[in-house]
Amino acid sequence: KLRHHSITTVTLLPDIISTVEFNHTGELLATGDKGGRVVIFQREQESKNQIHRRGEYNVYSTFQSHEPEFDYLKSLEIEEKINKIRWLPQQNAAYFLLSTNDKTVKLWKVSERDKRPEGYNLKDEEGRLRDPATITTLRVPVLRPMDLMVEATPRRVFANAHTYHINSISVNSDYETYMSADDLRINLWNFEITNQSFNIVDIKPANMEELTEVITAAEFHPHHCNTFVYSSSKGTIRLCDMRASALCDRHTKFFEEPEDPSNRSFFSEIISSISDVKFSHSGRYIMTRDYLTVKVWDLNMENRPIETYQVHDYLRSKLCSLYENDCIFDKFECVWNGSDSVIMTGSYNNFFRMFDRNTKRDVTLEASRENSKPRAILKPRKVCVGGKRRKDEISVDSLDFSKKILHTAWHPSENIIAVAATNNLYIFQDKVN
């Protein structure tokens, strides 16, 4: 059922948000930004006093994950922008996440400290060693409560493995390995080993003049640790099985929708470039996002998607200007809800779209402060394509292309979504009756 969510939180972050990700329980929500910062939100525990309030998300931890660097060999700057964050499943009291910029992946540990040892026998209050002659009694330190402190420490740094820009990271279901993908190569890492990684995909041609496509996204299968997919700038998806060979240059499955050659234009390949690929929670389907559509593919059928949803087809008549202002290269992400029944993706003018796969109904919503009050129900929006514009509709020419929603996330089990609109993080939750 598609409900029109109500807003519970709008948070203004200090920089443009570049990635959003819930952890596996949905208790934590991490955002990465253009300045290399990670901000983690934690859901409030529901208290008995406030049964009407669903747990809201408050800031839990903020830390600087990446700094800008300089590549001395190429005389080029390496941006600190966080491209992706992926959580590891929780195995003890601490939380672990991977964050990556263009070149370096880091494993961060986020842990709480709420006790401190006090009453050392050999040290004074300032921590200086006491003169042993003055010590006449034995005293064992005790743990005393202190104000909660959340610490983030970098536990591993996986560097120097990518010549090109990292676009994806994906934690394997074995919880021991993960992969990082750049434009031409995919590497497999073990979490414990930072000075080595296995190269599992390499599509760099011997002669760079022959380059025709790049890797745009990659993800491990949610259950089968030997299987992963990667998408390309030509609109194709390859599924690889690591049991088949060490170097997975030859795919096991190849997903491509045949194109009518008479439909071809200068823009065809650019708008077919897949910007995101996501396995369904069930592992049975993959969803891909290209410039104008979202497609759902059945892993058992390679020759065409089983579902295609139009996100903003009205942009077809604007491709020239979208090419000139680079918007045609915008990389939108897409997400599944917990039950794989609804999919969501962003658009322009701070619009985002949801598609119900069962009822085939879709809705356009807007993430904007002006139009939303904290407890209001979101009003569906509509873009007027031509002819008479109704009162509430927006015409294609009035769309603000600088307000793009590229990054969204869906809680793993509940109807809570996080939408990043430039510097603003919107968290929408189902209204509680």
Place this chain on the structure above:
Amino acid sequence: MSQKQDEENPAEETGEEKQDTQEKEGILPERAEEAKLKAKYPSLGQKPGGSDFLMKRLQKGVSLISYPLLLESKGILGMKSIEQKYFDSGDYNMAKAKMKNKQLPSTGPDKNLVTGDHIPTPQDLPQRKSSLVTSKLAG
């Protein structure tokens, strides 16, 4: 551009050829846009979004996919590009310093830090930057 059918109707102003009626509406906008683009940039290569574009993407220090807030300059082929090349690291650092209007970085840790006369304890050492636990930044 080979066409499946060549109808007798004269070509549109944009020079396109008509297709099966069902697909007419879908194709015309894209082709019209392509014609518009080629009219503006006649030197645009025939290869649709081909290797020229990909090579540019791979060579850049900053991704070709740009954010509107970053400075842009029109490159060759009419494509916008961000090229932040520096001659060397000194050049880079000068550019950074000019941007931030900062003084030269300090030479090292605080000189007042006591070292050498006793075994340092965690409390003595400079505070590790702990994460900020802040309340919601905006309501």
